[in-house]
Amino acid sequence: MENDKAKLFEELRTKYPKFIYKGYTYAIGESSLDIDFNFEIPGLSQFNPRWSIKKSESKITDPKDLELLIFNLGMVELISYWKLTCSPKIIINCGYLSSEQIKWWKKLFIKGLGEFFYTNGISFNYDMFEFRCDNSQNNINFIKNPVAVADNSNPKVLIPVGGGKDSAVTINLLENKADRYGYVINPRKACIDTLNASSIPEDKYIFVHRTLDPNMLRLNAEGFLNGHTPFSAMVAFSAVLTAFLNDIPYVALSNESSANEATVLGSDVNHQYSKSFEFEADFVNYEKEYIKSGVHYFSLLRPFAEVKIAEFFSKYKEYHEIFRSCNAGSKLDIWCNKCAKCLFVYIILSPFLDESGMLKIFGENLLDKDELKPIFDKLIGIMPEKPFECVGSYNEVNAALQELLRQYEKNGMSLPVLLEYYRKLPGIPKYNLQDYCDSFDNDNLIPDYFLNLLKDMGK
Ligand SMILES: CC(=O)N[C@H]1[C@@H](OP(=O)(O)OP(=O)(O)OC[C@H]2O[C@@H](n3ccc(=O)[nH]c3=O)[C@H](O)[C@@H]2O)O[C@H](CO)[C@@H](O)[C@@H]1O[C@H](C)C(=O)N[C@@H](C)C(=O)N[C@@H](CCC(=O)O)C(=O)O
Ligand SMILES: Nc1ncnc2c1ncn2[C@@H]1O[C@H](COP(=O)(O)OP(=O)(O)OP(=O)(O)O)[C@@H](O)[C@H]1O
Numbered sequence: 001m002e003n004d005k006a007k008l009f010e011e012l013r014t015k016y017p018k019f020i021y022k023g024y025t026y027a028i029g030e031s032s033l034d035i036d037f038n039f040e041i042p043g044l045s046q047f048n049p050r051w052s053i054k055k056s057e058s059k060i061t062d063p064k065d066l067e068l069l070i071f072n073l074g075m076v077e078l079i080s081y082w083k084l085t086c087s088p089k090i091i092i093n094c095g096y097l098s099s100e101q102i103k104w105w106k107k108l109f110i111k112g113l114g115e116f117f118y119t120n121g122i123s124f125n126y127d128m129f130e131f132r133c134d135n136s137q138n139n140i141n142f143i144k145n146p147v148a149v150a151d152n153s154n155p156k157v158l159i160p161v162g163g164g165k166d167s168a169v170t171i172n173l174l175e176n177k178a179d180r181y182g183y184v185i186n187p188r189k190a191c192i193d194t195l196n197a198s199s200i201p202e203d204k205y206i207f208v209h210r211t212l213d214p215n216m217l218r219l220n221a222e223g224f225l226n227g228h229t230p231f232s233a234m235v236a237f238s239a240v241l242t243a244f245l246n247d248i249p250y251v252a253l254s255n256e257s258s259a260n261e262a263t264v265l266g267s268d269v270n271h272q273y274s275k276s277f278e279f280e281a282d283f284v285n286y287e288k289e290y291i292k293s294g295v296h297y298f299s300l301l302r303p304f305a306e307v308k309i310a311e312f313f314s315k316y317k318e319y320h321e322i323f324r325s326c327n328a329g330s331k332l333d334i335w336c337n338k339c340a341k342c343l344f345v346y347i348i349l350s351p352f353l354d355e356s357g358m359l360k361i362f363g364e365n366l367l368d369k370d371e372l373k374p375i376f377d378k379l380i381g382i383m384p385e386k387p388f389e390c391v392g393s394y395n396e397v398n399a400a401l402q403e404l405l406r407q408y409e410k411n412g413m414s415l416p417v418l419l420e421y422y423r424k425l426p427g428i429p430k431y432n433l434q435d436y437c438d439s440f441d442n443d444n445l446i447p448d449y450f451l452n453l454l455k456d457m458g459k
Contacts, residue, residue: 005120009225012085016041019087023094024074028063031055033245037074039081047081047213051238054206055245067141068291069241071095075105076230076237081216082109083116084224086124092133096140102131104286111279112230114269115388119227146294149249152449157250158183158206158243160235163190164325165313165345166254170300171198172316174252177453181248183239185210189333193322206242228388232274236283236297243295250447253299255280256306256392265381271388277302277443284445302444303454305436306392307348307400314352320361327390335362340375340387342366347379348392351403351433367416376418380428399431 022038032052039047051073060066071094082090097105106126110117117124149155156179161167171194174180181204182195195205220226232255239251255275262270273279284297301309313319325345329336336342346366350358358365366372378387380401381394401422408415415423422428446454 003121005225006122008223009086009120009122012225013088016044016085016087018042018089018091019078019082019085020091021074021078021094024070026066026070028055028060028066030057033066035070035073037077039078041081041085041087044085045215045219047215049077049081049213049216050209050211051077052209053238053242053245054208056247060245061145064141065143065145066241066245068095068143069237069244069293072291073234073237073241076108076234079109079112079233080229081213083113083227083229084216084219086122086129086225088129090129090131092131095133097131097133098290101286101290104282105131107282108230108233108274108279111268111270111273112233113228114273115271116225116227116229118267118269119388120225143244143292143294146292147244147247147249148294149296154179155250155449156181156248157252158239158246158248159252160184160239160254161191161194162254163188163194163323163330165319165323166256166301166309168194168198168316168319168323169309169312170252170254171195171200173300173312173454173457174450175199178250178450180204181206181246183242183251184208185235185238188330190322190324190330194319197318197322206246208238208242210238228271230274230279232272233279233283236274236279240287240291240293240295240297244293249295250450251295251297252450253280253297254301254309255299256301256304256309265384265386271386272390275390277441280445296447298445298447298450300446300450300454302446303440303442305396305439307351307396307433307436308439310345310348310400311352311437314349314357320357325390337362337364337366337369338372340379341390343372343375344379344387344392344397347397347404348400351400351407365416367418370417373418373421376421380422380425382425395431396433396436398428399433399436402431403433 020040022040024035024037026033026035033055035051037049158181159167159170160183180200182200183206184191185208187207243251270276280299324333326335326339326342328339343366346362375387377383378385379397405419405423
């Protein structure tokens with residue numbers, strides 16, 4: 001199967017040697033910015049993905065100011081379309097990229113699609129594709145009116161909300177400390193419920209509608225190359241554009257330090273690459289160097305491990321029955337209770353909530369499901385690969401399980417099947433959960449105002 005895909009990859013690249021980013025059009029309405037991108041794989045299909053971004057009434061002083069942001073959103077959007085054929089030439093007809101920028105985009109393609117290449121059995125490197133851009137540097141519309149930080153005591157901040165626990169923690173940590181706006185791409189129930197459960201007023205929900213081109217979905221169904229794309233990189237570019245449009249100087253992500261760990265042990269393949277600090281730092285440099293919107297992008301939760309975020313979240317009961325971290329069940333708004341993400345969230349919340357609290361969320365004890373053992377083995381690190389999901393590090397999974405084991409034994413409770421299995425496993429090193437809860441990663445780009453808030457809260 002993997003070899004078939006690698007063969008298909010070669011065939012498609014030969015048959016479709018070019019991918020063209022032909023252009024974009026946009027219209028600024030009273031309450032939204034509407035964008036149409038135009039991509040083409042000659043001989044195969046045109047693609048017109050669309051974005052509609054809510055905007056405030058505030059006037060855009062110069063519409064041209066939006067163009068660099070829109071062009072760059074198109075650059076990240078095109079990854080999903082390019083991956084159908086992985087064409088060796090990417091021709092950019094609507095914007096200029098310097099050789100440094102081209103290097104930057106090549107890195108995002110290679111690392112952001114690391115899982116896609118790995119799971120399709122494709123080996124891919126920097127020499128296997130090139131970017132050509134026809135436009136001269138003179139055509140760049142530099143931003144003339146960047147967003148300024150107006151009020152440092154209650155700054156406006158855009159918080160991307162995914163419907164899971166992490167963004168709910170950011171929302172709550174910033175309550176009464178910042179003027180919060182909730183940002184959601186294609187809102188699903190858990191995202192809306194999360195915002196409704198928070199104290200963010202409805203007029204500060206900023207919803208964005210992104211439409212995938214049906215030709216891509218058709219070609220996926222026909223068997224063209226498909227797989228994971230760096231979704232969080234798209235969140236980054238679109239959130240900065242949305243913040244700019246709404247005169248909001250900060251974008252606060254909820255990406256944690258655990259996202260930095262590779263998914264495949266000893267390799268660069270990381271499902272969460274675009275949630276890693278490496279991407280965050282690259283993105284901030286790119287934005288400051290080549291876009292200069294004035295918007296500051298950072299992750300408020302970067303210093304923390306997932307277990308610390310779980311500890312915060314365990315206290316925010318108002319979200320417990322509405323949040324959904326499960327990607328597999330995201331369309332149906334359910335916890336599927338079968339996937340790695342469900343089991344992972346179950347494990348890291350368990351030390352902080354009693355059994356009835358856990359039952360309210362999941363409806364059953366996932367550590368009592370013997371059929372989840374293969375996933376469990378991947379989460380604790382006795383297999384060479386973690387699941388391709390947004391899950392925390394091996395160490396913190398082990399630390400949470402060992403703390404849970406301690407609690408069960410202290411209370412004289414009988415162990416669920418996976419915890420009993422874990423207790424008997426030989427050679428597992430000892431971990432202390434508190435060490436992970438106390439850790440604070442200084443590799444972060446949190447602006448002083450927000451860093452001081454975390455410090456004042458004793459975090
Ligand atoms: C696949 C994906 O990114 N889905 C996100 C997307 O959902 P949407 O309803 O628009 O599309 P799907 O039904 O999932 O996919 C249909 C087909 O289109 C392809 N595709 C989709 C999106 C895209 O950007 N590029 C594509 O090529 C895909 O391959 C299918 O063939 O948008 C939603 C929000 O609007 C997101 O919630 C969807 O995210 C999924 C729940 C999901 O599982 N996303 C994974 C990428 C994922 O692992 N998410 C991580 C974060 C990953 C990261 O750090 O990059 C997570 O949330 O844990
Ligand atoms: N549809 C979306 N719209 C806007 N931002 C999103 C969306 N989906 C995810 N995000 C952003 O990406 C981040 C990472 O997504 P991820 O699913 O890992 O986190 P989460 O939903 O907050 O929590 P959990 O880890 O419990 O799922 C989110 O915290 C949020 O900032």
